[in-house]
Amino acid sequence: MPTIVWPSSRPKDAISRDPSLRAKIGPFITKLSGGATSVGLHVEPIRGSVDRRVRTARVTDFYRAVLFELDGGGQRVYVVYGIWPHDEAIAVARTVTVGINPYNGAAQVTDVRDGVGQDGQAVEEARRDARQRLADARREAEEIAREAARIEADNAEARRRMEEAGAPAPAGRVAGAEATPGVVVATRDNPPAWPDGLTVESLRDELGIDVRLAAAALAATRESELLDLAATAEPSWQGEALLALATGSDIEDVRENFELRHPRDVTTEQPTDEEVIAGLRTRAARSAFTWLETDEDLRRAIEGLTFAQWQLFLHPQQRFLVERRWNGPMRISGGAGTGKTVVTVHRAADLARRHAEAAESQLHGLGSESAPRILLTTFTRNLADDLRRQVAQLAPGVTFAEKVGEPGLLVSGLDKVARAILQRAGEDIAPVAERVLGRRRTRVLTYARNDLWQDVLALAGDKLPPDLQSADFLASEYELVVLPQHVTTLQQYVRVRRPGRGVSLDRRKRAAVWSAMERYRDRCTELDATSFAEQLALAAAWLDDEAGRGSARPYQHVLVDEAQDLTPSHLLLLRALVEPGPDDLFLAEDSHQRIYGKKIVLNHYGINIRGRSRRLTRNYRTTRQNLALAFGILDQGVYEDMEGQAEEHRYLSPRSGPEPVLLHADSKAEELDAAAQLLRRWLEDDFEHQGAEPGAAGAESLAILVRDRYQRDAVVTGLAERGIEVRPVDREAVGRGRPVVMTMHRAKGLEFRKVLLFDVSKASIPRALRDQQYSDADRADALLRERSLLYVAATRARDHLAVSWTGEPSPLLEGIVDLG
Numbered sequence: 041m042p043t044i045v046w047p048s049s050r051p052k053d054a055i056s057r058d059p060s061l062r063a064k065i066g067p068f069i070t071k072l073s074g075g076a077t078s079v080g081l082h083v084e085p086i087r088g089s090v091d092r093r094v095r096t097a098r099v100t101d102f103y104r105a106v107l108f109e110l111d112g113g114g115q116r117v118y119v120v121y122g123i124w125p126h127d128e129a130i131a132v133a134r135t136v137t138v139g140i141n142p143y144n145g146a147a148q149v150t151d152v153r154d155g156v157g158q159d160g161q162a163v164e165e166a167r168r169d170a171r172q173r174l175a176d177a178r179r180e181a182e183e184i185a186r187e188a189a190r191i192e193a194d195n196a197e198a199r200r201r202m203e204e205a206g207a208p209a210p211a212g213r214v215a216g217a218e219a220t221p222g223v224v225v226a227t228r229d230n231p232p233a234w235p236d237g238l239t240v241e242s243l244r245d246e247l248g249i250d251v252r253l254a255a256a257a258l259a260a261t262r263e264s265e266l267l268d269l270a271a272t273a274e275p276s277w278q279g280e281a282l283l284a285l286a287t288g289s290d291i292e293d294v295r296e297n298f299e300l301r302h303p304r305d306v307t308t309e310q311p312t313d314e315e316v317i318a319g320l321r322t323r324a325a326r327s328a329f330t331w332l333e334t335d336e337d338l339r340r341a342i343e344g345l346t347f348a349q350w351q352l353f354l355h356p357q358q359r360f361l362v363e364r365r366w367n368g369p370m371r372i373s374g375g376a377g378t379g380k381t382v383v384t385v386h387r388a389a390d391l392a393r394r395h396a397e398a399a400e401s402q403l404h405g406l407g408s409e410s411a412p413r414i415l416l417t418t419f420t421r422n423l424a425d426d427l428r429r430q431v432a433q434l435a436p437g438v439t440f441a442e443k444v445g446e447p448g449l450l451v452s453g454l455d456k457v458a459r460a461i462l463q464r465a466g467e468d469i470a471p472v473a474e475r476v477l478g479r480r481r482t483r484v485l486t487y488a489r490n491d492l493w494q495d496v497l498a499l500a501g502d503k504l505p506p507d508l509q510s511a512d513f514l515a516s517e518y519e520l521v522v523l524p525q526h527v528t529t530l531q532q533y534v535r536v537r538r539p540g541r542g543v544s545l546d547r548r549k550r551a552a553v554w555s556a557m558e559r560y561r562d563r564c565t566e567l568d569a570t571s572f573a574e575q576l577a578l579a580a581a582w583l584d585d586e587a588g589r590g591s592a593r594p595y596q597h598v599l600v601d602e603a604q605d606l607t608p609s610h611l612l613l614l615r616a617l618v619e620p621g622p623d624d625l626f627l628a629e630d631s632h633q634r635i636y637g638k639k640i641v642l643n644h645y646g647i648n649i650r651g652r653s654r655r656l657t658r659n660y661r662t663t664r665q666n667l668a669l670a671f672g673i674l675d676q677g678v679y680e681d682m683e684g685q686a687e688e689h690r691y692l693s694p695r696s697g698p699e700p701v702l703l704h705a706d707s708k709a710e711e712l713d714a715a716a717q718l719l720r721r722w723l724e725d726d727f728e729h730q731g732a733e734p735g736a737a738g739a740e741s742l743a744i745l746v747r748d749r750y751q752r753d754a755v756v757t758g759l760a761e762r763g764i765e766v767r768p769v770d771r772e773a774v775g776r777g778r779p780v781v782m783t784m785h786r787a788k789g790l791e792f793r794k795v796l797l798f799d800v801s802k803a804s805i806p807r808a809l810r811d812q813q814y815s816d817a818d819r820a821d822a823l824l825r826e827r828s829l830l831y832v833a834a835t836r837a838r839d840h841l842a843v844s845w846t847g848e849p850s851p852l853l854e855g856i857v858d859l860g
């Protein structure tokens with residue numbers, strides 16, 4: 041049976057011009073996978089073609105496909121180039137050829153009619169035509185955006201139909217929508233930030249980028265021009281490579297991401313079919329072609345699942361992170377919406393699939409495990425539920441585990457994993473508790489109240505120096521220093537290292553703090569209670585003991601999403617859950633989105649990344665206008681990643697949309713009026729564009745985000761009084777139906793088409809930090825978390841974003857609003 045390689049980017053063939061052709065592709069692929077002799081396929085060579093391997097094949101009476109027939113050592117490979125009306129197909133087939141890029145070894149199809157050289161004269165011409173090329177790219181990008189909007193509307197409709205069963209009743213029709221109130225924020229459009237010394241020649245010589253594309257890219261004076269160019273570049277990896285370079289990557293990163301060879305390693309003499317096939321397997325070539333190798337690949341291609349297209353066509357930068365094997369823990373970072381969750385979910389499924397294939401190949405081998413033990417986890421249960429849904433959708437064949445340590449893929453929050461381990465440990469936890477908590481305890485499953493540290497302060501606070509009389513300080517000292525280092529005596533505490541804690545403590549202060557720690561532990565023991573962090577640390581220590589006694593660790597692979605919010609105890613548990621070895625730990629994080637945890641550095645807790653970290657730089661969720669507003673929030677903050685390095689927040693979105701709207705009100709009632717008016721407008725738009733009652737189609741993708749639960753309930757009531765039904769969301773799944781209102785914390789990891797950030801007022805965000813007694817360092821960090829929270833909220837919007845406030849705006853809007 042031949043293998044089919046299918047064009048995955050947007051070839052300029054008839055498929056994009058005639059949508060009815062899509063329905064014919066499935067039957068064509070089915071026939072082609074049956075071989076050249078399949079009935080009705082009529083595979084024919086072309087007389088006088090420049091490439092002797094070119095063929096055309098019948099798709100319909102009117103259309104023919106142009107393809108190449110390659111011999112991969114006895115295995116036939118059909119590389120489909122595109123589909124055109126009969127005569128056009130013959131003309132294209134005469135002049136195209138498949139070969140490898142002489143500078144980087146990636147396979148590519150070229151048309152000899154296009155015959156532009158790469159020599160000095162070609163570079164001069166390319167420089168001359170650069171502005172024209174940018175203008176053409178803009179026109180083409182606009183057309184692509186229109187097409188993408190059409191596809192997205194189809195997808196929304198398909199999703200609606202799929203989820204129809206069980207949808208709550210739609211909200212009633214909303215009348216009286218007026219023009220959107222408020223002012224719009226003009227988007228900044230910066231010049232691209234290229235690495236020093238980049239030239240057309242170096243882009244060609246080092247990476248094999250087409251000189252015309254390179255010249256146009258370097259002539260772009262604004263990021264938006266570069267984005268248009270990248271969106272229309274063929275082959276598409278070249279556009280992506282340019283974007284990566286303009287957002288902080290260097291030549292070596294690009295080579296690695298796209299699997300480009302160094303020019304000195306590429307043979308430029310007539311490549312054999314096998315060399316072309318190897319070039320087609322590079323990630324660069326796979327930005328333009330997809331290998332349809334498994335039945336599942338074929339099924340998806342045949343059914344043409346537009347709705348799930350991202351699942352089939354991972355971006356090469358993402359695919360690299362999904363497929364790459366690592367000899368130890370690795371970390372990916374990237375701004376909101378760059379696909380970290382998508383990569384993590386794909387990687388979990390990919391690891392499961394590889395093990396399944398390996399097990400199959402040694403089918404009757406003794407002791408081969410049917411399913412590997414993989415854990416996909418994250419900070420909160422809500423997010424874990426969401427991850428599980430995504431895996432089920434992406435890899436329907438994956439074997440899920442339901443219990444910790446069972447073969448298969450377990451998707452679960454880390455707190456739940458810890459509890460399962462403690463339950464398994466039973467009374468055997470006593471010696472571990474003695475070592476970790478300094479108390480021999482057997483009952484460790486009841487959660488301690490959050491305000492126990494307040495009790496400790498009330499009882500013993502006066503023995504502490506005034507600057508340390510803070511529940512936040514004590515809780516942080518306990519979670520960041522005492523608990524993870526298993527400190528159980530004053531002697532240990534006076535000697536212990538306190539990295540990153542900001543306040544230094546002399547011996548006397550340490551003694552005072554230690555007595556507060558002891559009180560806390562005594563109080564927990566009296567109540568038979570443990571904190572989340574204690575349960576995690578106990579579970580980790582128990583697993584370490586078990587491993588010391590020769591038991592296997594529960595997992596071969598552990599993958600974590602939203603890792604920036606993990607605490608040291610989480611990290612200890614992660615390390616203890618997985619056998620050290622290849623691909624043991626995979627962490628996806630964005631330090632700009634740290635809204636719970638304190639700043640921590642991985643190698644303080646036994647997780648050494650050492651060169652195994654990568655960044656994603658392309659945003660898939662939101663428009664560049666919304667992104668500009670979100671960056672405005674971050675601009676005043678200073679961020680570090682989980683390896684303690686300065687974190688950049690430059691990444692780009694290829695999508696364009698309406699400018700964000702700012703709504704200023706003088707009173708809460710006025711702000712609610714403005715919010716109601718905006719929501720009516722948005723609901724009416726949905727009605728007009730989707731031909732459905734407002735609320736019936738996609739209204740679940742309309743969200744109002746607020747700082748706390750009190751405001752959430754006030755908004756629900758206030759909008760109801762103004763005739764707009766909105767649904768508060770707490771722990772339950774977001775679901776469909778009316779627009780939703782939730783806290784900014786709850787919205788983490790989610791996305792909506794239209795988002796209103798309500799009450800971004802001076803009095804509401806940042807939360808009043810003076811109520812808490814923070815040390816200077818802790819106060820600065822708390823402020824940074826508030827900034828991150830607003831950034832998380834702003835980056836939930838796919839298309840429309842609005843921000844409202846009463847009185848003075850939040851100081852966190854400093855970069856966006858004139859605070860006067």
Ligand SMILES: Nc1ncnc2c1ncn2[C@@H]1O[C@H](COP(=O)(O)OP(=O)(O)OP(=O)(O)O)[C@@H](O)[C@H]1O
Nearest residue numbers: 350353354355376377378379380381382660661789
């Ligand atoms: N290659 C791709 N092609 C098209 N869409 C993609 C691609 N990768 C991701 N997306 C889409 O972009 C959106 C954001 O992806 P994802 O949630 O994985 O990002 P994230 O980095 O985890 O975001 P956050 O940090 O905000 O949670 C999702 O709607 C996802 O389906």
